[in-house]
Amino acid sequence: MLYSRLVAASAAAASNSIRNGNRFEGRRTGSNFNAVILKRLFMSKVNKPPLSLSRLIRYTKGKEDKIAVVVGAVTDDIRVYEVPALKVTALRFTETARARIEKAGGECLTFDQLALRAPLGQNTVLLRGPKNAREAVKHFGPAPGVPHSHTKPYVRAKGRKFERARGKRNSRGFRV
Incomplete structure (x- = not known):
């Protein structure tokens, strides 16, 4: 079985549609990437820590052509002066993080948009925030x-x- 939980603890409609889409893709494609995404979507809030813009830049250095995937929020970091053009998929972006990524010529994608672009997770980098921070x-x-x-x-x-x-x-x- 690809997932351990069938129903989420919180009943947010948008999240449920993402989960259902991912469950469908995981079943149809047999993709390990989709299975991992689905597993992380079902995780509790503590296990979906936010990822700062500075860490996002650090982890995607040399992988600018790939899409960074974060099952969690992407937050701004005022200590970063220059933001490269990044393609990022996340559950949520803070207003300033979204503005800075888009101003630099990057893209902030939803999981629905990612499913259309990379159904099997091709050219993606799966990231997560620091859980013990x-x-x-x-x-x-x-x-x-x-x-x-x-x-x-x-x-x-x-x-x-x-x-x-x-x-x-x-x-x-x-x-x-």
């Missing part, structure tokens, strides 16, 4: 305060009196 991930791991733990504690306030004793300050007999 979320703030919440910093709090995962061995308990904060345990030796050699770099886990970020959940602290009520960030002042001097809050979890700033041994192991956090040199003036308090530093020991981890």
